[in-house]
Amino acid sequence: MRQTVRFGRIMGVEVGANWSLLVLVLLVADGLASIVLPELAPGASPSVYWIAGLVCGLLIAASVLVHELAHSVVALRAGLPVQRVTLWMLGGASLLGGDPATPRTAFWIAASGPLASVGLGLGFGTLAFGLNAAGVPLLIVMSAWWLGVMNVFLALFNLLPGNPLDGGRILRAILWWRSGDPHRAEIRAAAAGRVLGLLLAGLGIAQWLGGQLAGVWLVLVGFVIVASVEAESRSAQLRVALGKTPVKAVMTAAKVTAYAAMPVDRFVADIAPRTREPAFPVLDLDGHPTGTITLRRLSRVPVGMRAATRIADVQRPLKDVPIAQPDDLLADLIDRMSSDTDELALVVVDDRLAGVVSGYDVARIVQLATLRAIDQEPSTA
Numbered sequence: 001m002r003q004t005v006r007f008g009r010i011m012g013v014e015v016g017a018n019w020s021l022l023v024l025v026l027l028v029a030d031g032l033a034s035i036v037l038p039e040l041a042p043g044a045s046p047s048v049y050w051i052a053g054l055v056c057g058l059l060i061a062a063s064v065l066v067h068e069l070a071h072s073v074v075a076l077r078a079g080l081p082v083q084r085v086t087l088w089m090l091g092g093a094s095l096l097g098g099d100p101a102t103p104r105t106a107f108w109i110a111a112s113g114p115l116a117s118v119g120l121g122l123g124f125g126t127l128a129f130g131l132n133a134a135g136v137p138l139l140i141v142m143s144a145w146w147l148g149v150m151n152v153f154l155a156l157f158n159l160l161p162g163n164p165l166d167g168g169r170i171l172r173a174i175l176w177w178r179s180g181d182p183h184r185a186e187i188r189a190a191a192a193g194r195v196l197g198l199l200l201a202g203l204g205i206a207q208w209l210g211g212q213l214a215g216v217w218l219v220l221v222g223f224v225i226v227a228s229v230e231a232e233s234r235s236a237q238l239r240v241a242l243g244k245t246p247v248k249a250v251m252t253a254a255k256v257t258a259y260a261a262m263p264v265d266r267f268v269a270d271i272a273p274r275t276r277e278p279a280f281p282v283l284d285l286d287g288h289p290t291g292t293i294t295l296r297r298l299s300r301v302p303v304g305m306r307a308a309t310r311i312a313d314v315q316r317p318l319k320d321v322p323i324a325q326p327d328d329l330l331a332d333l334i335d336r337m338s339s340d341t342d343e344l345a346l347v348v349v350d351d352r353l354a355g356v357v358s359g360y361d362v363a364r365i366v367q368l369a370t371l372r373a374i375d376q377e378p379s380t381a
């Protein structure tokens with residue numbers, strides 16, 4: 001999820017929001033202003049309901065942020081880096097910089113979010129009782145009460161057992177704890193997530209057909225769950241099948257390399273036709289890798305510019321290229337590569353090119369590994 005706006009850093013974690021968070025806030029405000037609040041606290045003017053609705057929408061976004069930061073605090077305590085927290089239309093997403101080391105850590109990272117939401121729910125509920133006793137206008141009391149109920153709902157909803165919901169991660173942690181294998185646990189937990197995602201999407205479609213626009217939201221959540229479950233279980237299947245296979249087991253020597261200083265027209269005429277590869281490592285004159293170049297990138301250089309453009313001007317710079325050492329885990333490298341067939345990872349030792357892993361190699365390995373993982377999956381019957 002891309003961050004459109006950054007709010008800043010909290011505990012070293014980059015906190016921001018995607019533009020779609022606005023949709024969530026406005027949907028909440030609209031629902032509250034036109035239906036919920038006039039029913040709970042009748043007698044106010046439409047503009048007052050709208051102000052209360054917007055404040056509640058913003059406070060719900062803030063509640064989601066507290067939920068996500070609870071995950072961050074526990075992850076950071078366990079020594080896991082947290083790269084960023086992003087709020088968006090369907091809630092929040094925390095990007096952790098690695099996997100928890102133990103099922104116990106995984107469990108508490110996942111459980112901390114719903115616990116924080118329950119805490120917020122109790123807090124808002126208590127506040128509503130206090131405000132009521134103090135004789136504050138009913139609209140404010142009911143807004144606080146609604147925020148309490150929504151936070152408890154948020155906790156319960158997040159406990160549903162499908163990634164990327166917290167319940168999916170809790171289920172995975174429990175299966176991991178029982179089986180001792182995080183990747184097999186992931187594959188088993190994925191089955192529950194798939195069913196949940198399809199159920200929610202089906203429920204959403206039924207609501208939608210019944211005239212409730214909110215059904216669209218459930219359909220979206222259902223599809224996000226299915227997509228996330230598929231991606232994570234594929235990665236897990238790969239890890240089960242590849243095991244400790246190192247990068248050097250599949251890397252090949254680069255048959256043809258590009259030179260950074262060479263003009264594009266010469267490379268296209270003399271060098272590129274020597275091989276069937278769509279991507280090449282780029283080296284400088286000392287033989288140090290500087291990036292990669294693909295035929296697709298070269299095709300973007302206008303014909304008239306090809307003599308004056310050097311490979312270095314259009315290459316994908318080294319900082320954006322997936323790089324590995326020969327003994328790194330192949331599964332780690334594949335996680336960092338895109339699924340493009342002209343993707344090229346460089347294997348670099350002491351600033352020298354030791355080999356390459358191509359998108360084609362990866363596609364083949366992934367297919368083989370997935371086939372094998374399915375064979376190896378323990379029967380649950």
Ligand SMILES: [Zn+2]
Pocket residue numbers: 067068071113114158165166
């Ligand atoms: Zn959560």
